[in-house]
Amino acid sequence: MPLSGEAIRLMNYIDDVAVTLRRVLATVPTLSAEERARVAEHLQGAKPSADDVAKALALK
Numbered sequence: 001m002p003l004s005g006e007a008i009r010l011m012n013y014i015d016d017v018a019v020t021l022r023r024v025l026a027t028v029p030t031l032s033a034e035e036r037a038r039v040a041e042h043l044q045g046a047k048p049s050a051d052d053v054a055k056a057l058a059l060k
Helices: 005-030 033-045 050-058
Strands: none
Touching (some): 005 033
16 A cells, blocks of 8 residues: 555654764764753653554554
């Protein structure tokens, strides 16, 4: 079954998020321990999270 335009757009958004996360990972080694902790705290507090979206997609 072919995908709708909306599904394709959502997949492109996910690809954009993955690119951003690769950039974050590439920068992590340049951060101090304090900066890493603050960025980690910020990431953990971000809503919605990738897990929230995955759970919503898994619902029937």
